[in-house]
Amino acid sequence: MGWTGxxxxxxxxxxxxxxxxxxxxxxxxxxxxxGLATKILYDEIDPTLDPLGPANKLILATGPLTGTNAxxxxxxxxxxxxxxxxxxxxxxxxxxxxxxxxxxxxxxxIVEGKAPHPVYLWINxxxxxxxxxxxxxxxxxxxxxxxxxxxxxxxAKICSIGPAGETLSLTAAVMNDxxxxxxxxxxxxxxxxxxxxxIVFRGTRSxxxxxxxxxxxxxxxxVAKLQAEPGSGEGLPMYGTPGIVxxxxxxxxxxxxxxxxxxxxxxxxxSGETIRDEILIRNKGCFACTIACARVTKVKAGKFRGSGEGxxxxxxxxxxxxxxxxxxxxxxxxxYLCNELGMDTIEAGVAIATAMELFEAxxxxxxxxxxxLRFGDADALVEMxxxxxxxxxxxxxxxxxxxxxxxxxxHSELFMGVKRQAFAAYDGRGAQGMxxxxxxxxxxxxxxxxxxxxxxxxxxxxKVDPFATEGKAALAKASQDxxxxxxxxxxxxxxxxxxxxxxxxxxxxxxTDSGYTVDEVIKIGERIWNLERLFNLRAGLSAxxxxxxxxxxxxxxxxxxxxxxxxxxxxxLPEYYTLRGWTPEGVPTPEKxxxxxxxxxx
Amino acid sequence: xxxxxxxxxERCTACRACELACSIKHYGEFNTSRxxxxxxxxxxxxxxIPTACTQCTEAWCAKICPTTxxxxxxxxxxxxxxxxxxxxxxxxxxxxxxxxIELYADHGKAEKCDxxxxxDGDPECVKFCTPKALLFTDEDAGPKAKQAATALRLKxxxxxxAS
Ligand code: SF4
Ligand code: SF4
Ligand code: SF4
Numbered sequence: 001m002g003w004t005g006x007x008x009x010x011x012x013x014x015x016x017x018x019x020x021x022x023x024x025x026x027x028x029x030x031x032x033x034x035g036l037a038t039k040i041l042y043d044e045i046d047p048t049l050d051p052l053g054p055a056n057k058l059i060l061a062t063g064p065l066t067g068t069n070a071x072x073x074x075x076x077x078x079x080x081x082x083x084x085x086x087x088x089x090x091x092x093x094x095x096x097x098x099x100x101x102x103x104x105x106x107x108x109x110i111v112e113g114k115a116p117h118p119v120y121l122w123i124n125x126x127x128x129x130x131x132x133x134x135x136x137x138x139x140x141x142x143x144x145x146x147x148x149x150x151x152x153x154x155x156a157k158i159c160s161i162g163p164a165g166e167t168l169s170l171t172a173a174v175m176n177d178x179x180x181x182x183x184x185x186x187x188x189x190x191x192x193x194x195x196x197x198x199i200v201f202r203g204t205r206s207x208x209x210x211x212x213x214x215x216x217x218x219x220x221x222x223v224a225k226l227q228a229e230p231g232s233g234e235g236l237p238m239y240g241t242p243g244i245v246x247x248x249x250x251x252x253x254x255x256x257x258x259x260x261x262x263x264x265x266x267x268x269x270x271s272g273e274t275i276r277d278e279i280l281i282r283n284k285g286c287f288a289c290t291i292a293c294a295r296v297t298k299v300k301a302g303k304f305r306g307s308g309e310g311x312x313x314x315x316x317x318x319x320x321x322x323x324x325x326x327x328x329x330x331x332x333x334x335x336y337l338c339n340e341l342g343m344d345t346i347e348a349g350v351a352i353a354t355a356m357e358l359f360e361a362x363x364x365x366x367x368x369x370x371x372x373l374r375f376g377d378a379d380a381l382v383e384m385x386x387x388x389x390x391x392x393x394x395x396x397x398x399x400x401x402x403x404x405x406x407x408x409x410x411h412s413e414l415f416m417g418v419k420r421q422a423f424a425a426y427d428g429r430g431a432q433g434m435x436x437x438x439x440x441x442x443x444x445x446x447x448x449x450x451x452x453x454x455x456x457x458x459x460x461x462x463k464v465d466p467f468a469t470e471g472k473a474a475l476a477k478a479s480q481d482x483x484x485x486x487x488x489x490x491x492x493x494x495x496x497x498x499x500x501x502x503x504x505x506x507x508x509x510x511x512t513d514s515g516y517t518v519d520e521v522i523k524i525g526e527r528i529w530n531l532e533r534l535f536n537l538r539a540g541l542s543a544x545x546x547x548x549x550x551x552x553x554x555x556x557x558x559x560x561x562x563x564x565x566x567x568x569x570x571x572x573l574p575e576y577y578t579l580r581g582w583t584p585e586g587v588p589t590p591e592k593x594x595x596x597x598x599x600x601x602x
Numbered sequence: 603x604x605x606x607x608x609x610x611x612e613r614c615t616a617c618r619a620c621e622l623a624c625s626i627k628h629y630g631e632f633n634t635s636r637x638x639x640x641x642x643x644x645x646x647x648x649x650x651i652p653t654a655c656t657q658c659t660e661a662w663c664a665k666i667c668p669t670t671x672x673x674x675x676x677x678x679x680x681x682x683x684x685x686x687x688x689x690x691x692x693x694x695x696x697x698x699x700x701x702x703i704e705l706y707a708d709h710g711k712a713e714k715c716d717x718x719x720x721x722d723g724d725p726e727c728v729k730f731c732t733p734k735a736l737l738f739t740d741e742d743a744g745p746k747a748k749q750a751a752t753a754l755r756l757k758x759x760x761x762x763x764a765s
Contacts, residue, residue, distance in 0.1 A: 068632050069622040206631035281648050285617035290732040292615040296648040
C-alpha cells in the first residue's frame, strides 16, 4: 500500500523493457523517492564511472505518498551520478509527472544505456515503447511537450530536456509540465547523454493506501496546519517564493554581484510584492498541493515580453541580484528561457555572474564573449542565457557551469559554490548554519539539503542567531536527516514550514502500514545521508571537498547588517563530523554504519 | 432549498485535490481517472476548469435510461446511478450533453457525480478544495453573487465615467 510495487527498467542500448517487483524490505528501509533511488544507484553503478557515459543510470523515483491526497503529494526525484559535481545527484520536481507515473503503475523508472539515436519513452500503463524522437530533437521543452502529447495522448504528462540537455550542458535540468524543473546537478545532461529526449506518462491505475478514511482525516488535518501557518498559508500563496527577497536582503545576506556584496540595491524591483503587482496572472499548485506557490506570469510589453511561470526566489536571485540585474522583465524573460531551453536557473545565473566578475576584473577578454559583460546589464543577461541554453559561442563555455568557467580562466577562486555546484540565494557568511550545510551537502552547494534558514531567519521551529556557530552542527545534521526523510515520501519540503516529521509520519504510516515510528523515519533520513556520503567517498570525493570558497571564508561582507562576517566553518566542521559519527577525515565509522544497517554484513 | 455544487474556475489552482478526494470517497483508492469531477488544465493559457455533473432539472441521462437506473434524490436534486439496475448500455453517456456520466471499464456500469448523496450528503471534493473554487451552496446563491459582482463592476465604471 502506498507503493505500486513495480519498478520499470528500460535499457536504451538493447531496447529491452522489463518490469520488476519492488523489494519490500528495501522499500521499507528507504521509503521511496530520494532514499530508494539512492540505494539502487549505489548498488548498481560504479561511482567512479563517467557520468555522461552509457553505464550511468538515470532513476526517476516517486514516494509512497506520491499520487495521494497528502498535501503536496506529487513529487518525484531524478537520481543519477552528476556530471557537474561527480557526486550523487538528486533533483526533485513537482507538477503532475510523479503522480502520473504512479498511476501508470510504477514506483521507479530506471533508464540504462544509450539509444543509438534520439528517442522518447512512451509509458502508457503497462505498455512501454521506445519511440523515435528526431522530430522533436532540438526543440524547446514546451514544443516537445505539445508535440508528444499530440503524438500520444492528450492527457499525458511529460518530462523532457531542452537544447541545454541535448548539448550536454552541465546546467541542464529535466523539465516537466513545461515549467517545473528537476533542476540541479546537471541531471538533464545525463538524460541528453542517453539520447533520451522525453518520457511520456499516461496512467489510469489506482494508488491504494492502507487506511483510506483515517488517511483522509490526517490529510485534512495537515491541510489545516498548512493553512494556519504564515509561510505556507499566507506568504507562499500570496507572493510565491520571491516573497522572501525583502527578508533576506534586510538580513544582509542576499548574495549580490557574485557575492561581492550582501545586499542588492535593486531588491525591491525583483521582490514578490513587485511580481504580484506587475506580472502575476494567477497562482498555481502542483499536484495535490494546497500551497500553490507557483506564479503564472506575463510580461506584457517591451522587448522582453512573453509568458510562462516564475520567476522563483532562486531565479530572481541567480538571474537578478547575483548578476546585478534589477530589470524584472529581463530577469523574468531569462527565467522563461531557462524553462524552455531546459536549465537550472541557479547554475545558469551563477555562471553568467562568474563571467561578469571575470570580465570586469579583466580576466576574460571581450573577444571571447563577443560583447562586454558587466554586472547589471539586462540585455547581456538575456542574450547570455539564450546562448548558454543553446551552447552557442561563449554560451558553450557558460554551459559548463561557473566552476569550470572560472577554472578555464585561471581564477577558480571566483566561482561561488561547493563541489563545483553553485551556491543558492543565501550567503553563508550571514547564516553560519547554511555555510556548514553548503560545505557538507552531498550534492554540492545546495539550500535544499538542510534548510537551516528556517530556524536562522524564520524561527521555524524556533529562532536561532544566524551569526552564531554554536549549535549549528546539530542543527545542520538534524535538518539534513529530516529533509532526506521528507524527500523520500513524495511530498514537498515546503510542508515543513507547518508540518513536523510526526505529521508526515502519520500520513506515511496510514498509507503504508509499515509499523514505522517517528524515530525510525528520522533514522532512515540519517541512513540515506550516510549512504550518499559513501557513494561520494567511493566516487573520489573526501573531506577536502567539504569546504567553501576563499571569499566566503576570508573576505568579510563589506556592508549591511552582516558587515564584517565571514563563514566560520572551522568552528563547526569537526563538531559536525563527530555528531555524525564520522572520523575526523569525514568517513563514517564502522560502528555508525552498523547502527544504520549500512555495514556490508549487518 | 436545493443545494448545488458551484464552481468558480478563477480560484482554481489546478491542484486536482478534488479529483483525489472524489476517487477515494467512492472507490477507496486514489485514481484521478476515476474521479467524477475533472479538472481540465490548459497550461499554456493558464486556465483551469473543474467540471462535474450539473444535475440538470430535466436530466436526459435519467430520461433515456431504459432500466430507470438513474434516480433523483429530491432533497438535493442529485441524480445517482443504481448499480444493480444499470446494464451498461451507454445510452446515458450518449445523452449527456456534457460528458458528465461515464462508463468505467472495470465494472462496465455508469458512474456520475451524485453530490456524495449516496454516502452522506457532504461533497468530499468541496472539503479538499482549499482555494474555495468549489462550493456547496444554495441553488440561487451562485447567480446572486454573480449579479452582485456585475452590479459592482457597473457601478465602478459609472463612477469612473462621471469623475
Ligand atoms: S448505462 Fe446504465 S445508467 Fe446509463 S442508460 Fe444504460 S442502464 Fe441506464
Ligand atoms: S460531489 Fe462527491 S461525487 Fe460529486 S464530484 Fe464532488 S466528490 Fe465526486
Ligand atoms: S481542489 Fe479546487 S483548486 Fe484544486 S483542482 Fe479542484 S477545484 Fe481546483
